[in-house]
Amino acid sequence: MNDLSNSEYDHATCAPRLLLVEDEIRIAEFVLSGLRSAGFEVRHVKDGASGLAEILNGEHDLVILDVMLPALSGFEVLTKVRDMGDPVPVIFLSARGELPDRLQGFQMGADDYLPKPFFVEELVARIRAVLARKSGHVLDEISAGDMTLNKVSHHATWRGTVAQLSQREFHLVECLIRSPNHIFSRQQLLKHVWGISFNPETNVVDVCIQRIRKKLNCQPREGRMFPIETIRGVGYRFCLDEGT
Numbered sequence: 001m002n003d004l005s006n007s008e009y010d011h012a013t014c015a016p017r018l019l020l021v022e023d024e025i026r027i028a029e030f031v032l033s034g035l036r037s038a039g040f041e042v043r044h045v046k047d048g049a050s051g052l053a054e055i056l057n058g059e060h061d062l063v064i065l066d067v068m069l070p071a072l073s074g075f076e077v078l079t080k081v082r083d084m085g086d087p088v089p090v091i092f093l094s095a096r097g098e099l100p101d102r103l104q105g106f107q108m109g110a111d112d113y114l115p116k117p118f119f120v121e122e123l124v125a126r127i128r129a130v131l132a133r134k135s136g137h138v139l140d141e142i143s144a145g146d147m148t149l150n151k152v153s154h155h156a157t158w159r160g161t162v163a164q165l166s167q168r169e170f171h172l173v174e175c176l177i178r179s180p181n182h183i184f185s186r187q188q189l190l191k192h193v194w195g196i197s198f199n200p201e202t203n204v205v206d207v208c209i210q211r212i213r214k215k216l217n218c219q220p221r222e223g224r225m226f227p228i229e230t231i232r233g234v235g236y237r238f239c240l241d242e243g244t
Contacts, residue, residue: 015039015040015041016040016041016061016062016127016131017040017041017042017043017059017060017061017062018035018040018041018042018043018060018061018062018063018064018127019042019043019044019045019051019054019055019060019062019063019064020032020035020042020043020044020045020064021044021045021046021047021048021050021051021054021063021064021065021066021069021074021077022044022046022064022066022069022093023046023047023066023068023069023070024066025046027116028044028046030120031064031093031120031123032044033120034120034121034123034124035120035123035124035127038124040127043060046069046070047069047070047071047072048069048070048071048072048073048074048076048077049071049072050071051063051065051069051072051074051077052072052077052080052081055077055081055086055088056081056084056086058086058088060088061088061089061131062088062089062090062091062127062130062131063088063089063090063091064090064091064093064123064127065077065078065090065091065092065093065110066092066093066094067092067094067095067096067101067105068094068095068096074092074094075104075105075108078090078092078105078108078109078110079108081109082108082109089111089130089131089134090109090110090111091110091111091112091113091114091123091126091127091130092105092110092112092113092114093114093116093118093123094113094114094115094116095115095116096115097113097115097116101113102115111130111133111134112126112129112130114126115182119180119181119240121240122144122180122240125143125144129142140152142174142177142178144177144180144227144238144240145180145227145238145240146158146159146227147173147177147227147238149170149173149174149177151174154166154167154170156170156173156212156215156216158216158218158226158227161216161217163212163215163216164215165212165215168193168194168208169208169211169212169215171192171193172189172193172205172208172209172212173212173228173238175189175192175193176228176236176237176238177238179238180237180238180239180240181237181238181239181240182237182238183231183234183235183236183237184235184236184237185234185235186205186206186235186236187235188235189205189235189236190202190204190205193205193208205235205236209228209230209236212228213226213228227239227240
């Protein structure tokens with residue numbers, strides 16, 4: 001066999017059926033284990049040509065697609081899939097995580113793009129979010145670690161503390177929580193949350209972070225600090241401890 005999964009799905013199951021197209025066996029084993037533990041049915045193939053054939057079979061609810069693949073690249077696979085009018089949800093999972101690569105993936109019709117290295121818990125969360133959007137059921141809450149955001153009420157909850165966030169505060173935390181452990185520069189946050197391209201004189205991001213920490217009573221608890229971490233001289237990240 002050319003993959004790490006069973007040749008046939010169990011058609012009696014109601015679990016979402018996923019296709020993993022990944023040529024690195026170590027990563028594939030890690031992803032397959034995590035996704036199956038989360039309740040998904042997963043089929044695995046190792047190259048872009050096999051991935052394209054599997055996608056066109058139309059048996060998958062979502063595809064997890066590496067970019068750098070033998071035979072056909074992930075970008076080539078997705079281009080062919082979208083040219084054929086196939087709307088299957090696709091999440092790129094790639095070591096090519098620079099902004100131009102991510103933008104190219106989205107322009108080609110990807111539903112999400114997760115750079116390597118990654119936490120399988122984050123991949124599971126992104127899969128569920130994409131499937132929820134495609135089904136028309138948009139989840140009201142976003143969670144990572146001990147933090148939960150309610151998109152309707154704009155409440156944030158962290159370790160029993162609940163706070164009402166302003167629109168800017170909410171969008172800032174949402175930006176960070178959707179990409180755990182990714183470091184965002186102040187300029188990136190200014191652009192994403194405030195729509196300001198660049199202003200080296202402003203400290204609006206730092207002030208906003210301070211307000212959020214104060215609202216959520218961010219004193220050390222049980223040996224752990226508030227997950228929005230300052231990276232000195234760079235910016236901020238939402239720190240998700242492994243195993244959280």
